[in-house]
Amino acid sequence: MTFGVDVRAAFRRGDSDAVVRMSEAELRRAREAADPAGEVEALYSLARVAARNGDLLESERLASAALGVALDAGDRALEERPRHVLAAVTRMSGDLSRARGLYEASIELNQELGRPEAANSEVHNLGFTELGLGNVARARELFTASREAVFLHRWDAFLPYVCVAGAALALAEGDPRRAALLTGAADGAFEAIGQVPDPDDAAELNKIRTAVGTGFDADYARGRTLDPRSAFAS
Numbered sequence: 001m002t003f004g005v006d007v008r009a010a011f012r013r014g015d016s017d018a019v020v021r022m023s024e025a026e027l028r029r030a031r032e033a034a035d036p037a038g039e040v041e042a043l044y045s046l047a048r049v050a051a052r053n054g055d056l057l058e059s060e061r062l063a064s065a066a067l068g069v070a071l072d073a074g075d076r077a078l079e080e081r082p083r084h085v086l087a088a089v090t091r092m093s094g095d096l097s098r099a100r101g102l103y104e105a106s107i108e109l110n111q112e113l114g115r116p117e118a119a120n121s122e123v124h125n126l127g128f129t130e131l132g133l134g135n136v137a138r139a140r141e142l143f144t145a146s147r148e149a150v151f152l153h154r155w156d157a158f159l160p161y162v163c164v165a166g167a168a169l170a171l172a173e174g175d176p177r178r179a180a181l182l183t184g185a186a187d188g189a190f191e192a193i194g195q196v197p198d199p200d201d202a203a204e205l206n207k208i209r210t211a212v213g214t215g216f217d218a219d220y221a222r223g224r225t226l227d228p229r230s231a232f233a234s
Contacts, residue, residue: 007045014196016049036073040066044081051199060089088200096132120149159228160189180216184223185231
């Protein structure tokens with residue numbers, strides 16, 4: 001699907017205006033053509049932009065509408081992306097106990113669908129949920145499993161995200177110097193692939209930057225020069 005490829009690329013590079021323009025056009029086309037896959041993708045894309053803009057209620061509304069279309073179509077594969085956004089919005093809104101259940105269900109769905117890379121990204125997100133709940137050991141276990149899978153399978157588009165997770169874990173473990181280094185590695189990795197972080201990870205990065213402060217600029221600068229694999233070996 002050309003629309004799906006194009007709209008996701010626009011979102012990853014941070015071009016929200018293009019995402020909205022393409023998604024609204026696709027939504028009209030899909031509804032006229034009775035194409036549930038196109039309708040779900042368009043609503044999902046608009047939900048992601050709403051989350052990026054901080055409008056979590058609108059993001060939830062759009063993702064719920066997309067899920068409704070998927071359920072009506074009876075296609076489990078169409079449920080995956082709306083459920084991902086609903087879990088992310090729930091986490092971003094602070095309802096971490098509910099978010100945990102949604103992420104666990106999303107992991108199971110992706111495993112059922114034979115989508116190991118998507119399942120692994122939800123393991124990453126579940127790690128942040130557990131970290132927010134204060135379960136540092138469980139978060140470490142999930143982040144480590146996600147990172148090792150990314151390295152093993154060379155899911156390189158996810159390399160910046162494992163650095164975000166590593167920085168958050170380092171901060172939780174009382175190591176702001178390492179948190180600064182891995183934040184630098186994350187920023188450098190996003191820049192290298194010409195992308196900006198997804199809304200939930202962008203929010204996590206902002207929390208890390210605020211907590212670390214300005215006392216570790218040299219570590220951050222060093223991190224920007226490191227490949228993510230090298231950053232974790234440091």
